Amino acid sequence: MSAGLWLIVGLSFAVVGAVFSTLFYSLQELARTKFEELGERHPSETTRRRVRLILEDPSRHAIATALPRVVCNMAAVVSAVFCVTRFRGVAAPEWLEVILGIFAASITVWIVGLVIPSSIARHAGEEIVLRWSWLVRGTYLLTRPLDRVARFLDRVVGRMAGPPDDPQQDAQEEVMSAVAEGQEEGRLDEFEGDTIASVLRFRDITVQQIMTPRTKVEAIQLTSNLGEVTAHIRKTRHSRIPVYEGTLDRVMGIFYVKDLLKWLAGDKTRAEGAFDLRKLLRPALFVPETKTVREALADMREKKVHLAVVADEYGGTAGLITIEDIVEQIIGDIRDEFEPAQDESDVEIDSARTHAEVEARAYIHEANAILRDLGLELPSSEDYDTVGGCITVTLGRIPAPGEVVLLDGLAITIIEAEPTHVERVRIEKSPPAPVPVPSAVTGYAAVKTDGGTPG
Structure with a gap:
């Protein structure tokens, strides 16, 4: 050829x-x-x-x-x-x-x-x-x-x-790669990219991670006093309020403010006699704290409710979750006209960058992501998830306001605390340990301080 x-x-x-x-x-x-x-x-x-x-x-x-x-x-x-x-x-x-x-x-x-x-x-x-x-x-x-x-x-x-990769994880990584490429090329803006990423993470988020914890639940005890109920409504400004009897672990139902308005307007429940909060309650939906947010949302849609009580493994009340909490996981924080404006971050760094004030409810990994800029880092453990949990587990008790906890080279000052939990702390590097020096007079070791001569 x-x-x-x-x-x-x-x-x-x-x-x-x-x-x-x-x-x-x-x-x-x-x-x-x-x-x-x-x-x-x-x-x-x-x-x-x-x-x-x-x-x-x-x-x-x-x-x-x-x-x-x-x-x-x-x-x-x-x-x-x-x-x-x-x-x-x-x-x-x-x-x-x-x-x-x-x-x-x-x-x-x-x-x-x-x-x-x-x-x-x-x-x-x-x-x-x-x-x-x-x-x-x-x-x-x-x-x-x-x-x-x-x-x-x-x-x-x-x-x-080795074992094959999770197909769902592979699909998620592929979509995230496409989202990142779309943002780089200008076909997707930051909000659209963040929303898609939030939807992909949705299946892995549990109710416990986004619920309002028990200590923040604004519930009302079962009562027949209309004045107490209206005062609670004015204070909390919630349209749906959990009602408990004796203890928050015994949630009797959910009180809807609009049901009170109907009662005041003279519906059939008012004709039956004096005000009784029990008669206005609607059944509460209970979901375990280990349930995924996606599953909880399906339950809430099926029951046609906007609020669910989160139960812990012992049957007690761990917190509350609402439709708003779930939606915020996708599109970000939602604030109504009654909520005061505040910084979204639970970590506030001072202007001198020497310390940070942290909400005790903040998750350890989220707080550390910001604290590392100051050279600070809280220890992680499977025994706790939040900053407050780290402190109480380490001490074995609830510290008092003003108390200083030394932990892994950090000085943690308790700013606010209740008898049942820590609310806010200040975190900074712990001061250097005092240096013992010999005393020429007594021959005993004295402590040298920055403010004067050893004594």
């Missing part, structure tokens, strides 16, 4: 390889929903059936197109070697012809078989697979005898590599 004929053969193999490369990359990056919609709109029933078969296992079809792709690329390289050999008039290819042929073929295959196909796959992959679905299915059926070999190798490699 002449050099020109070898050139034509090599280019033909490169073009055919480019077709299979385009199909390979398109199948790897296939958007299932879009491809399915394109298939359903196609007038041919045969094409629609092929689309459904490809969607059953796109990865296997991609592997099937990889074989002819590799064969064509190798054939293009060999053809290039013989083309250079004939062009130089050599009877058999020597090392120079081999190097020149491989170099020329590599450049051609890189452009025709990699750069162009991958670009086409990114922009019109689903349309390409739909148009060439007959070739995809045909290649898959022809290479099916090798499918067992591929599955066997897949199992062997899987055992060597």
